[in-house]
Amino acid sequence: MSEAAPAAALVPDRVVLPESAEEVQAVVLEAGEAGTRLLPAGRGTWLGAGGWGVDPGTRSEPGGGGEAGGRSESGGGTDNPRIVSTERLDAVHHYEPADLTLTAGAGIGLDHLARVLEPNGQWLPFDGPACDTGTLGAAVASGVSGPLSARYGATRDNVLGLEVVTGDGRILRIGGRVVKNVAGYDLVRLFTGSRGSLGVITRVSVRLFPRPDADVTLLFGGDAAGAVAAARRVCTHEVPVAAVEVIEGDEGGVGRAAAVAVRLLGGVDEVDESRARIVAAAGADPSAALEGGESRAFHERRIGWEAGAGVVARLAALPDRLAETLACARAVAAQTGGATSADAMQGVVRVKGSCGEGDLAALAEGLLRGRREMAAAGGTLTLSQAPAEVAARVGWTGGGGEEGGLTSRIKSLFDPDSTLAPSCP
Amino acid sequence: MIPKALAVSLTGICGPDGVIADRDRLLVYESDALTAYRHRPGAVVLPRTTDEVRRAVQAITRHGLPIVPRGAGTGLSGGAVPLGGAVVIGTARMNRILSIDAANRRAVLQPGVINAELSAAAAAHGLYYAPDPSSQTACTIGGNVAENSGGPHCLKYGVTSRYVTGLTVVLADGSVVRLGGQGREAPGYDLVGLFVGSEGCFGIATEIEVGLLPVPEGVRTLLGIFDRIEDAGRAVSDIVSAGLLPAAMEIIDGPTIRAVEDSVFAAGYPTDAEAALVIEFDGLEAGLDAEAARAAEFCRCAGAREVRSAKDEEERLALWKGRKKAFGAMGRIAPDLLVQDATVPRTTLPAILKGISEIGKRYGLVVANVFHAGDGNLHPNILFDRRDEDELERVERASKEIMQICVDSGGTITGEHGVGLDKKHHMPLIYGEAELDTMWGIRRVFDPGEVLNPGKVLPEETDPAARASRDDGAVGEKPAAAPAPAHA
Ligand SMILES: Cc1cc2nc3c(=O)[nH]c(=O)nc-3n(C[C@H](O)[C@H](O)[C@H](O)COP(=O)(O)OP(=O)(O)OC[C@H]3O[C@@H](n4cnc5c(N)ncnc54)[C@H](O)[C@@H]3O)c2cc1C
Numbered sequence A: 001m002s003e004a005a006p007a008a009a010l011v012p013d014r015v016v017l018p019e020s021a022e023e024v025q026a027v028v029l030e031a032g033e034a035g036t037r038l039l040p041a042g043r044g045t046w047l048g049a050g051g052w053g054v055d056p057g058t059r060s061e062p063g064g065g066g067e068a069g070g071r072s073e074s075g076g077g078t079d080n081p082r083i084v085s086t087e088r089l090d091a092v093h094h095y096e097p098a099d100l101t102l103t104a105g106a107g108i109g110l111d112h113l114a115r116v117l118e119p120n121g122q123w124l125p126f127d128g129p130a131c132d133t134g135t136l137g138a139a140v141a142s143g144v145s146g147p148l149s150a151r152y153g154a155t156r157d158n159v160l161g162l163e164v165v166t167g168d169g170r171i172l173r174i175g176g177r178v179v180k181n182v183a184g185y186d187l188v189r190l191f192t193g194s195r196g197s198l199g200v201i202t203r204v205s206v207r208l209f210p211r212p213d214a215d216v217t218l219l220f221g222g223d224a225a226g227a228v229a230a231a232r233r234v235c236t237h238e239v240p241v242a243a244v245e246v247i248e249g250d251e252g253g254v255g256r257a258a259a260v261a262v263r264l265l266g267g268v269d270e271v272d273e274s275r276a277r278i279v280a281a282a283g284a285d286p287s288a289a290l291e292g293g294e295s296r297a298f299h300e301r302r303i304g305w306e307a308g309a310g311v312v313a314r315l316a317a318l319p320d321r322l323a324e325t326l327a328c329a330r331a332v333a334a335q336t337g338g339a340t341s342a343d344a345m346q347g348v349v350r351v352k353g354s355c356g357e358g359d360l361a362a363l364a365e366g367l368l369r370g371r372r373e374m375a376a377a378g379g380t381l382t383l384s385q386a387p388a389e390v391a392a393r394v395g396w397t398g399g400g401g402e403e404g405g406l407t408s409r410i411k412s413l414f415d416p417d418s419t420l421a422p423s424c425p
Numbered sequence B: 001m002i003p004k005a006l007a008v009s010l011t012g013i014c015g016p017d018g019v020i021a022d023r024d025r026l027l028v029y030e031s032d033a034l035t036a037y038r039h040r041p042g043a044v045v046l047p048r049t050t051d052e053v054r055r056a057v058q059a060i061t062r063h064g065l066p067i068v069p070r071g072a073g074t075g076l077s078g079g080a081v082p083l084g085g086a087v088v089i090g091t092a093r094m095n096r097i098l099s100i101d102a103a104n105r106r107a108v109l110q111p112g113v114i115n116a117e118l119s120a121a122a123a124a125h126g127l128y129y130a131p132d133p134s135s136q137t138a139c140t141i142g143g144n145v146a147e148n149s150g151g152p153h154c155l156k157y158g159v160t161s162r163y164v165t166g167l168t169v170v171l172a173d174g175s176v177v178r179l180g181g182q183g184r185e186a187p188g189y190d191l192v193g194l195f196v197g198s199e200g201c202f203g204i205a206t207e208i209e210v211g212l213l214p215v216p217e218g219v220r221t222l223l224g225i226f227d228r229i230e231d232a233g234r235a236v237s238d239i240v241s242a243g244l245l246p247a248a249m250e251i252i253d254g255p256t257i258r259a260v261e262d263s264v265f266a267a268g269y270p271t272d273a274e275a276a277l278v279i280e281f282d283g284l285e286a287g288l289d290a291e292a293a294r295a296a297e298f299c300r301c302a303g304a305r306e307v308r309s310a311k312d313e314e315e316r317l318a319l320w321k322g323r324k325k326a327f328g329a330m331g332r333i334a335p336d337l338l339v340q341d342a343t344v345p346r347t348t349l350p351a352i353l354k355g356i357s358e359i360g361k362r363y364g365l366v367v368a369n370v371f372h373a374g375d376g377n378l379h380p381n382i383l384f385d386r387r388d389e390d391e392l393e394r395v396e397r398a399s400k401e402i403m404q405i406c407v408d409s410g411g412t413i414t415g416e417h418g419v420g421l422d423k424k425h426h427m428p429l430i431y432g433e434a435e436l437d438t439m440w441g442i443r444r445v446f447d448p449g450e451v452l453n454p455g456k457v458l459p460e461e462t463d464p465a466a467r468a469s470r471d472d473g474a475v476g477e478k479p480a481a482a483p484a485p486a487h488a
Helices: A021-034 A110-120 A136-142 A187-191 A224-235 A268-282 A293-303 A319-336 A357-376 A388-394 A406-414 B004-014 B023-029 B050-062 B115-125 B141-147 B191-195 B229-241 B254-261 B288-301 B313-324 B326-333 B346-362 B389-408 B424-430 B433-446 B464-471
Strands: A037-041 A081-085 A092-096 A101-105 A159-166 A171-175 A199-207 A214-222 A243-248 A258-266 A288-291 A311-316 A339-343 A348-353 A380-385 B043-045 B067-070 B087-090 B097-101 B106-109 B164-170 B176-180 B204-211 B218-226 B248-253 B275-283 B304-309 B336-339 B366-372 B380-384
Touching (some): A021 A159, A021 A199, A037 A199, A101 A110, A136 A199, A171 A187, A171 A199, A171 B433, A187 B433, A214 A224, A224 A258, A224 A268, A311 A319, A311 A357, A319 A339, A319 A348, B004 B043, B067 B141, B067 B204, B141 B204, B164 B191, B218 B288, B218 B313, B229 B275, B248 B254, B248 B313, B254 B313, B254 B326, B288 B304, B326 B336, B346 B366, B389 B424
Parallel strands (some): A037 A081
Antiparallel strands (some): A101 A199, A159 A171, A214 A258, A214 A288, A243 A339, A311 A380, A339 A348, B097 B106, B218 B304, B248 B275
């Protein structure tokens, strides 16, 4: 969690735990009338992000929670966002393994979901930040994808349908549960990545995938510059790979300054062949090769890589600018005593670190400098975790692009009174 | 016909070659490939650049006329049909590939680039553009973006939306916005995703950035021949649930096979068969044979009387021929063709196919199915003659029943052709009032005056504004939630 003390006005007065979309609707309508702001959440894994100064550890459940729109003890009109958690909306509503689709409550934990799918040899390849212990709804709301998106598509490509309660209390069921659907405008994509600013996601339909027979990760150790060059070679190689990451420091686990982790997924023959050809292209034997469960565990651990860090940023530019993006990320990492992890296929570099009270101004400066450098090359720097003061100075995203005010008009269509605390992402 | 002053200013913007106003030449712009709907446009303009589009939009809206964007006119839902004397903005002259960035596997192009031309150009870099509608040698990328088009290989690779990473769009008020771009990591709402599939109602895409993929090294193609179409449906569902991921799985049914074999496109499919299933695997050479062998075994277990496999590219093209030429061949055996486009959960395919054939029999109609089976995306095509009024009425009733059984199975009314004009009255089958109201709202976020492609996608009677004026001010109430069977 952020080390900055939460501003007193932002401590939530309560957490409500509705058990159905109708109950969420009642909570939203009541909040709208009372002028209370709502903060949609799953398990609260990432509530520190967004600058709410909310510590999920302090939550309470007055009246046992769960009662539809239970009465607010603090009365309306305060500035305190009330957390509306989807945690109890955790049922699996529809799962037909042979269709490779599933519909579940937004609050189902992704860990729990993985256990539901496992016996059928299937999975939901969401590997964005916190997709290990977070909820399905939160993964969709944050819309952030991980390295596997090169192979399986981004989060948005695998969400088929949603049930949402909008900021003004309408229940919408959008999309469907079939894999191809172009009926009407694509509101599902609008809600994916909307970060709770348009509505509370209550139910999600997703596309599933068969777990591949073979899972191998090749780890190539080297110096930082060599690692980037090797990663780029793999990315532009003819052999399709599932993910390529550049991990600096000890976490690569190969005892070198940096490691390139190349993940191969597929049939046994296909993976064997890919492995031989990638090794030939790399011009060196891998420092380590992880197979089957080991490979899987290695990547599953990395999903939680940022957990608990006080400062988390995400830098993105075109993949062939990986060296520059990484250099920019390292500068931020140096300031926060942190580390970087790069998804070479997408050109995305994540930074995690921490920040002492004294360094806030310098950190803000450093982040702004990084963002300017990234923007100059057509890239972006977004914050996903930072002390409130830093976030206030730097801004989470650095503002919208040239979209001519569409964003704010969309926000007011779904949440005209700004009942939902998150502003446009 | 448009006012003289408008014709003059459009000529000033797009040049004399860029404006079409004479009646004969307007004829081809009256409809798209679903020729049942025809309306004459006021005029057609053919701009060359974003700036010309912007100025044309401003000129047309100053005269209070609606605008319809148009690519190649291969749409199958009446999307590009100009209602209300609209001026068509065609992208035929915006056909340049602006850049191919091989290092990042992406390309930037104008919207009028033909789908297949992009892959042809990218081939020099060992890359291609994955979404491959069967119309790919004719349709434009702009049309693909507007319809969120799919294609046979979208089973493995996903539809258009997955590949569009950035857009330059001219809005109805003549402003130019840039959405996404340089990959799709841009923070904020996924406005690119929202725009894709907006069927020309949100804006005119004038520059499109897309992702490309490396051309797969190997391909294996199989053709399963079945005596019962349900068996072919079962083979598809078994293959998917066994964890195999073919690049494509397409079914061609008996009536379609016979139409193809009777035509100049004869592909050598047995004419007494009730279904042919084309299955393709692609990727690294290693392992492809084993995958193909497993799929062939599933076909046999499901009752295939024969499974052929292609030994070389020539044979592969022959196996595909019957699928690719199906629409063309059907066009030759009946004066009119009603193309449906529903998606159902894959496991319901056998039952739905049976249901469709029963409905056809009951109404005495020929229903020919040719479709993207792996995705559960059906195209039951009803062959008829519109001069026969009784038949026309049976067609409408049968088509509605088919739609209904697809929706009842958990499916949807369109998988890839879009709603357009043709399916807008089916929208209430899958969406309630709250969802339709919201879609109207989103449309107005982009285009408050309903200038762009009016009368498409959403049925007028669901317009909350119209309802408000009818009910005289009852809009302030919170709309109630309406059930939508398609979801849960
Ligand atoms: C034989 C045949 C086979 C087909 N197979 C498939 C298939 O396998 N999969 C599939 O998905 N479809 C298929 N289609 C349907 C059709 O080809 C697609 O919908 C295609 O994307 C339409 O492209 P177009 O350029 O012809 O667009 P048009 O028909 O000209 O326009 C379609 C819609 O796009 C809008 N539009 C066009 N350009 C722009 C732009 N630049 N900006 C904003 N809006 C724009 C129009 O207003 C209209 O609403 C097939 C059609 C035929 C005739």
